[in-house]
Amino acid sequence: MKILLARLARLYQLPYTLLAAALLLLSPLLQRSFAGSPLIPAPESYAALAGKGVYSLLLNALASLGDMVVLVSVLIGLASAALAHILAARFTKNKETRMLLVILFLISPFFVATFTRLAPETLGIPLLLLCLLFKRRLARGLTALVLALVNPALALPALIALLFLKQDKRSWLPGIVAAIPLALLVTRPSYTTPLLELGTVGGLSFIIVTLALIEAALRWRDASQRRAIVLFVLALLVAPWHPSLFILAGLASIPLAAQLITRLDRRTWIVADARPLTLLLIGCSLLFLLLVHEGMVAAQEPSLNTVRTLVLARGGVMLAPPELAPIISHFSGAQPLLDKRSCTLKPSLCLDVTTLYDARRLADAQPIIQRYGITSLLITKEMREGGVWRYDEDGLLFLLAHSDSFLKVSDAPELWLTNESRG
Numbered sequence: 001m002k003i004l005l006a007r008l009a010r011l012y013q014l015p016y017t018l019l020a021a022a023l024l025l026l027s028p029l030l031q032r033s034f035a036g037s038p039l040i041p042a043p044e045s046y047a048a049l050a051g052k053g054v055y056s057l058l059l060n061a062l063a064s065l066g067d068m069v070v071l072v073s074v075l076i077g078l079a080s081a082a083l084a085h086i087l088a089a090r091f092t093k094n095k096e097t098r099m100l101l102v103i104l105f106l107i108s109p110f111f112v113a114t115f116t117r118l119a120p121e122t123l124g125i126p127l128l129l130l131c132l133l134f135k136r137r138l139a140r141g142l143t144a145l146v147l148a149l150v151n152p153a154l155a156l157p158a159l160i161a162l163l164f165l166k167q168d169k170r171s172w173l174p175g176i177v178a179a180i181p182l183a184l185l186v187t188r189p190s191y192t193t194p195l196l197e198l199g200t201v202g203g204l205s206f207i208i209v210t211l212a213l214i215e216a217a218l219r220w221r222d223a224s225q226r227r228a229i230v231l232f233v234l235a236l237l238v239a240p241w242h243p244s245l246f247i248l249a250g251l252a253s254i255p256l257a258a259q260l261i262t263r264l265d266r267r268t269w270i271v272a273d274a275r276p277l278t279l280l281l282i283g284c285s286l287l288f289l290l291l292v293h294e295g296m297v298a299a300q301e302p303s304l305n306t307v308r309t310l311v312l313a314r315g316g317v318m319l320a321p322p323e324l325a326p327i328i329s330h331f332s333g334a335q336p337l338l339d340k341r342s343c344t345l346k347p348s349l350c351l352d353v354t355t356l357y358d359a360r361r362l363a364d365a366q367p368i369i370q371r372y373g374i375t376s377l378l379i380t381k382e383m384r385e386g387g388v389w390r391y392d393e394d395g396l397l398f399l400l401a402h403s404d405s406f407l408k409v410s411d412a413p414e415l416w417l418t419n420e421s422r423g
Contacts, residue, residue, distance in 0.1 A: 014082060014085050014086075017081055017082065017084075017085045017102055017106075018078055018081060018082060020081075020106055021077060021078050021081035021106055022078060024106055024107070024111075024112055024290075024294070025074045025077050025078075025112065025115050025116055026074065027294055027298075028041070028112070028116050028294050028295075028297040029041075029070065029074070029116060029298075031295075031298035032298055035298075035303070035304060036304040037302065037303045037304045037307075038067055038302050038307060039067035039068065039070055040067050040069070040070045040117065040118060041116060041117050041297060041298070041300035041301075041302075042113075042117040042118075042300050042301075043301060043323055043324060043325070043326045043327050044117060044118075044119055044326070045070070045117040045118035045119070045326075046118075046302075046326035046327050046329070046330040047325075047326040048118045048119060048120065049118065049326075049330065050326065050329060050330070053120065054120075054149060054150055055119075055120040055122075055123060055150065058123075059118060069118070070116070070117065070118060072122075073114070073115045073116065073117065073118060073119070073122045074115055074116070076115065076122045076123065076126060077111070077114070077115025077122070079126050080111075080115070080125045080126045081102075081105070081106060083126055083129040083130065083133060084101075084102055084105045084106075084129060085102050086133065087129055087132055087133050088101045088102050090132070090133075091255050092259075094262065096262060096265075097258050097262045100257075100258040100261050100262065101254055101255055101258040104208055104254045104257055104258055104286075105251075105254055107205070107286060107289075107290045108204075108205055108208065108250050108254065109197040109201075109202055109203055109204065109205055109250075109289075109293050110202060110203070110204070110246045110247055110250045111250075112290075112293055112294060112297060113201050113202040113293070113297060114202075114247075116297050117297075117300075120150060121247060123150045124147060124150055124247070125247060127143055127146060127147040127150065128147060128247065128251075130143045131143050131144055131147065196209070197289065197293055200296075201293070201296050201297055201300060202246065203246065204236075204239065204246060204249055204250055204253065205250075205253075205289060206289065207257075207282065207285045207286050207289060208250075208254065208257045208286075209236070209249075209253050209257075211256070211257035211260045211261065211282070212232070212252070212253035212254075212256035212257045212260070213256075214260055215256040215257065215259050215260035215263070216229045216232055216233070216256055218260075218263075231252065232249075232252045232253065232256065235248045235249040235252045236249050236253075261279070261282065264278055264279060264282075265279060301324060301327055302327045302331065305412045305413065306324075306327065306331075306413060307331050308410070309378070309410040309412070309413055309414075309415050310327070310328060310331040310332035310334075310378075310415075311331065311332065312409050312410055312415055313328075313332040313333060313334040313375075313376050314333070314334075314375065314376070314417065315333040315334055315375070316334055316373065316374075316375025316376060316420065317334065317335050317336075317337050317372060317374050317375055317376075318332070318334035318335065318336055318337065318374075318375070318376045318377070318378055319337045319338065319353065319356075319372075319374050319376070319377045319378070320336055320337075320338070320377070320378035320380075321338070321378070321380060321382075321383065321387075322336075322338040322339050322340050322342055322343075323340060324336070324380075325338065325339035325340070326339075334375070334376060337349075337353070337372055337374060338350070338353065349372075352368050352371070352372070353368075355368060356368045356369070356396060357388050357389070357395050357396050358395040358396070359395060359396055359399060360395060360396075360398050361399070362399060362403055362405055365396065365399055366405070369418055369419075369420060370420065373420055374418055374420060375417065375418055375420045376415060376417050376418065377396075377400075377406075377414075377415070377416045377418070378413055378415055379397075379400075379414035379415075380413045381412075381413065384397070400416055405418065405419050406418060
């Protein structure tokens with residue numbers, strides 16, 4: 001195994017890093033292209049297209065590129081990979097550890113998910129890496145200021161970089177703790193963000209975080225390392241609050257995980273076969289999670305069938321899963337009734353929608369449909385398979401199939417028109 005790592009370390013050169021990053025980022029986009037789906041994945045991408053921030057203004061300036069605008073994210077991802085390659089030399093002189101650090105950075109879910117879609121974090125990550133890379137405090141401060149304008153949530157890790165890289169480290173931890181509430185106040189929280197990537201797009205890698213926690217536990221004996229360990233655990237705790245904060249937790253876990261893998265390779269094992277088997281298990285686990293994650297990125301909405309269905313909408317108001325709201329606004333003339341903030345801002349609306357989904361009689365459903373002017377309903381496979389209903393005769397599904405007040409115009413996903421659209 002040592003010979004294998006040594007040979008791989010010979011490939012630790014910037015051109016190979018950029019080539020690996022390009023393959024990882026272009027692979028899911030090519031899969032989407034072959035499937036006929038729009039090249040831009042994820043509802044968040046279409047929310048960014050319709051936004052009003054600095055990043056959205058940049059996207060609007062590049063509107064002539066169409067779906068190819070997602071390649072801008074890929075190029076920024078390549079720049080981030082190059083910065084990570086350069087920055088790795090700051091952490092260790094060992095070439096094998098630097099190689100492992102860059103590999104873990106490239107296969108991290110936040111890297112693949114971020115740079116294959118349109119998101120403000122695409123601009124934030126290279127700026128954050130520059131904050132860590134610059135040695136002059138003035139350069140770090142100016143970069144952090146630009147980062148705060150582009151993505152306020154990532155200003156927190158930038159502040160950490162400014163404080164942590166000072167020679168006097170006695171006061172940086174209280175400053176970080178005080179900065180966290182401020183960073184959370186200037187960002188819009190997202191409580192539904194998953195912590196780990198298991199079964200979801202994005203999040204933190206379960207394997208990398210586990211390795212990092214083991215390394216942190218081993219380093220706890222060193223009193224000089226405890227503040228950094230507290231910072232790492234704190235980063236994991238705040239990560240689900242906002243997608244941007246995953247970058248903080250992800251970047252903090254990667255060096256620790258790389259150090260543990262190096263430690264496992266260097267240590268003396270009582271059983272000779274234990275070392276290669278352990279490292280092989282870790283490698284296969286990382287490869288499996290990477291392939292699964294890339295497949296999920298490629299399969300994200302909007303799919304070809306979803307776009308074909310939304311085109312059939314006749315304007316008006318569409319009742320659909322809230323996570324699809326940006327896609328509905330982009331591809332159809334309909335206005336989505338629900339979005340991710342609806343239940344927080346309008347609890348009564350969500351209560352009425354729940355009542356509508358449970359309704360088996362037209363007398364119960366019609367008043368709600370008329371109250372909100374619902375002209376179409378989008379029923380996805382996930383809704384039928386436990387998301388809302390479990391059986392074909394549950395609630396509104398029974399009414400849709402046995403009432404002349406609804407007209408089915410599409411099967412995958414299902415689009416039903418109401419009397420409001422025809423009246």
